[in-house]
Amino acid sequence: MNIPLFFLAFVTFSSTVFAQRTTTIFGTVTDLETHQPLPFANVVFQNSSVGTLTDSLGNFKLETKRNFDSLVVSLIGYKSQTLVVNRGVTEELAIQLVPSSYELGMVEVRPGENPAFKILRKVIANKPKNTPESLNYYEYEAYHRVQFDLNNFTEKIKKNLFLRPFDYMWENTDTTEDGINYLPMLLTESSEEHFYRKQPRSKKEVVKGRRTFKFFQAPKIMEFVNDMYVDPNIYENYVTILDRSFPSPINDYYKRNYNFLLDSGIHVIDGHPCHHIFFKPKGKSDVAFTGDMYIDTSHYAVVQTDLEFSVEANINFVRNYWIQQKYSFVDSTQWFLTSSRVIGDFTVIENAKDMTGFFGKKTTDIRNIKINEPRDAEYYATVDPIVIEDSAYVRDDAFWNEARRDTFSTEQQNLVNMIDRMNNDPKWKLLIGGIKLLADGWIPFRQIDIGHIYSFYTWNPIEQSRVKFGFRTNDKFSDQVKLSGYLAYGIGDNRFKGGGSAEFIxxxxxxxxxxxxxxxxxxxxxxxxxxxxxxxxxxxxxxxxxxxxxxxxxxxxxxxxxxxxxxxxxxxxxxxxxxxxxxxxxxxxxxxxxxxxxxxxxxxxxxxxxxxxxxxxxxxxxxxxxxxxxxxxxxxxxxxxxxxxxxxxxxxxxxxxxxxxxxxxxxxxxxxxxxxxxxxxxxxxxxxxxxxxxxxxxxxxxxxxxxxxxxxxxxxxxxxxxxxxxxxxxxxxxxxxxxxxxxxxxxxxxxxxxxxxxxxxxxxxxxxxxxxxxxxxxxxxxxxxxxxxxxxxxxxxxxx
Missing domain, CATH: 2.40.160 (Porin)
Incomplete structure (x- = not known):
């Protein structure tokens, strides 16, 4: 169990604040035909940015003191619905949305074989030459940026007893186009160079720079951050996301996993005529993607694809996950991934009443792609697939401005400033220290940690009552020297025990x-x-x-x-x-x-x-x-x-x-x-x-x-x-x-x-x-x- 995350969620989201003359709307959104709950539906007050998303069970809740009289409920694949609400009261709604067909323009429906299958067969036949691994050599530069935002929070969270001393953290609150309020809270960026040789096979990654801006230590959220670093190779039969295997929509056995729908028109993407194919899982609870892809009409390569899965995929703490990949025809020779966007909607306590969670947003830009320009053989001969440069974690702003080819947005710079303020706030340090104490059992005291608190007192048949006191040095002491020790005494055997260690890096x-x-x-x-x-x-x-x-x-x-x-x-x-x-x-x-x-x-x-x-x-x-x-x-x-x-x-x-x-x-x-x-x-x-x-x-x-x-x-x-x-x-x-x-x-x-x-x-x-x-x-x-x-x-x- 991840104690720090759940404790932080508990102390952050559990208190209740009552207000007068508040309009409260709650209820469930379901499918009119199947009566199944609809997760990730938009529920927004009309002509406003005040809204939320339904959770995995289709539940939602909205509170406001403003005088709204209409509620709009929408979801891709369903007809939107507008409802009248009563001001100043608490009201429960049971909303049923009517499914709508794909809006594809002219779609030819004929008896016999699905017309998408003819195109998919050509895509699969051309996979060996369209995947970048078919090249003898390639290399490129990649820049990744991940941002995590707290979302779906209400006024009572802001007034939480534990967060009340930090009112300034809410100054950066913003709202999405769908009316979901969010607060940026974490930012990471990474700059890398990648090198590939086909024969003998060799892959090498050189990390040029990495840095993270954060004001908390929540291992589970950091796991979510790491999970955002995903760029699945759609040409493989299966891709792994969040430790789950998803069949690619161009899997060799695509008919087993997906239903397909072909848009009969030809679409031009970046100058390339493309077929447009939609797909969704065959079974409602199948672990598979919903989305679409554009297929080049000449090379039958993927030009752009959107992959999405939601709570139906049965992945813990994930309400929705979306990946977009764009490919370019580099040097008129090879299709290559040049841009990737990932958005994940995570929830700390799934189906919690307040439905508070996190948006994870990752942007990847790939440039300076070089095809079949080999380096010296010694360069590929390394046995270490990842090399981190010595200065990777201490890069200056000039390096990062060049790596991302821009500066931080106003939102991102405000986030950096807020994080710096939080990290220097003594009250915040005290709160985080208390949570960390319960999590890992060590009391931080300057350059050492005292503990382990869960071993201060124990009982066993020999010693009966046993008391123990220990310490360890932390990073403030040294990043090269690590010391630890403890002394214990058994009341029953009247005997001291102890130990210690020293390590030099x-x-x-x-x-x-x-x-x-x-x-x-x-x-x-x-x-x-x-x-x-x-x-x-x-x-x-x-x-x-x-x-x-x-x-x-x-x-x-x-x-x-x-x-x-x-x-x-x-x-x-x-x-x-x-x-x-x-x-x-x-x-x-x-x-x-x-x-x-x-x-x-x-x-x-x-x-x-x-x-x-x-x-x-x-x-x-x-x-x-x-x-x-x-x-x-x-x-x-x-x-x-x-x-x-x-x-x-x-x-x-x-x-x-x-x-x-x-x-x-x-x-x-x-x-x-x-x-x-x-x-x-x-x-x-x-x-x-x-x-x-x-x-x-x-x-x-x-x-x-x-x-x-x-x-x-x-x-x-x-x-x-x-x-x-x-x-x-x-x-x-x-x-x-x-x-x-x-x-x-x-x-x-x-x-x-x-x-x-x-x-x-x-x-x-x-x-x-x-x-x-x-x-x-x-x-x-x-x-x-x-x-x-x-x-x-x-x-x-x-x-x-």
């Missing part, structure tokens, strides 16, 4: 830096616990375990490492370690002849090598000691490899051993059928070892779901020194529930789950001197979990 290219780090920790450790859900000392673990028992040990760990990202997608780490395990809840038992003795501790020390590789990655991956939750949204598999070597007598180590581990994480797109998450792992451990150094599969006896663990397995159930595991989750993206009319509106989604683990234990560890813990078993047959789940409950929850 060497200067250099952003994506190819060296990192040197050291860490120390002396604290409780739970073997067989996944790090994917919550930490061992998080307050939720005090009451979240529903089965099994905890069997903790003490672990004193020293670690020093050097890490390097060689190029985007490939990182390595070499480390030296020393781990000492001491018993807490259960003795470490060792055979000595016919006797069984208790060992005080075990020590393992040696070296470790880690490698992570994700081909074609365009973002920095998490470092090795962080949980990366984004693997399943990457285009190519992510492969991780680890080898650890224990060296006896090195730093008092008791063991010689080798541990090899290989892991693969991937999301396989299934287009209309959703996607399949794949997590596969295997490992081999050589050496005579206690179970503390063998492999124990991650169980999850908590109430919280763990995608990477086994949710019906307790801690320390099984042990092995050779093992394989495979975890599969197929998400249907509403494919099944969308077929049920009443359920479809709830946007529930189904998934299938399959997990299997099998491990063996060699005789030297099965019958060796080191005894297993009570209740720990050697596997005789594979362990498997199979299940069915429903996700997207209230947009944030899932039940398996």
């Amino acid at each position: 060497f200067p250099g290219e952003l994506r190819r830096r060296w990192v040197l780090g050291v860490s120390y920790k002396n604290d409780q450790f739970q073997q067989g616990m996944s790090q994917n859900v919550i930490a061992l000392d998080h307050i939720f673990r005090s009451f979240g375990q529903i089965s099994g028992e905890q069997r903790r040990t003490m672990l004193e760990s020293y670690n020093t490492y050097i890490e390097r990202q060689w190029f985007t997608g490939l990182s390595t780490r070499i480390s030296m370690f020393r781990d000492r395990y001491s018993p807490l809840q259960q003795d470490f038992r060792v055979r000595s002849g016919l006797d069984t003795l208790n060992a005080e501790n075990f020590t393992a020390a040696g070296a470790k090598f880690n490698l992570r590789f994700g081909f074609g990655e365009d973002e920095l991956p998490a470092t090795f000691d962080q949980v990366d939750r984004g693997f399943f949204f990457r285009k190519y598999p992510m492969i991780s490899f680890e080898v650890a070597v224990g060296i006896k007598d090195f730093l008092n180590s008791n063991f010689n051993y080798q541990h090899y581990k290989l892991k693969l994480e991937y999301q396989l797109k299934a287009n209309k059928a959703g996607y399949l998450n794949i997590l596969a792992e295997g490992g081999i451990i050589n050496g005579k070892l206690p179970y503390q150094l063998l492999h124990v599969p991650d169980g999850n006896p908590l109430v919280f779901n763990d995608d990477h663990g086994f949710n019906l397995m307790n801690y320390m159930e099984f042990v092995s020194d050779k093992y394989v595991s495979l975890q599969l989750e197929h998400h249907f993206n509403g494919l099944l529930f969308n077929l049920i009319p009443g359920v479809r509106l709830a946007k529930l989604r189904s998934l299938l789950i399959g997990k299997i683990y099998f491990g063996t234990l060699t005789d030297q560890n099965r019958n060796g001197n080191f005894l297993l813990a009570d209740g720990m078993e050697v596997m005789q047959h594979p362990y498997a979990e199979v299940g069915f789940g429903i996700e997207n409950i209230l947009k944030i929850s899932r039940i398996d």
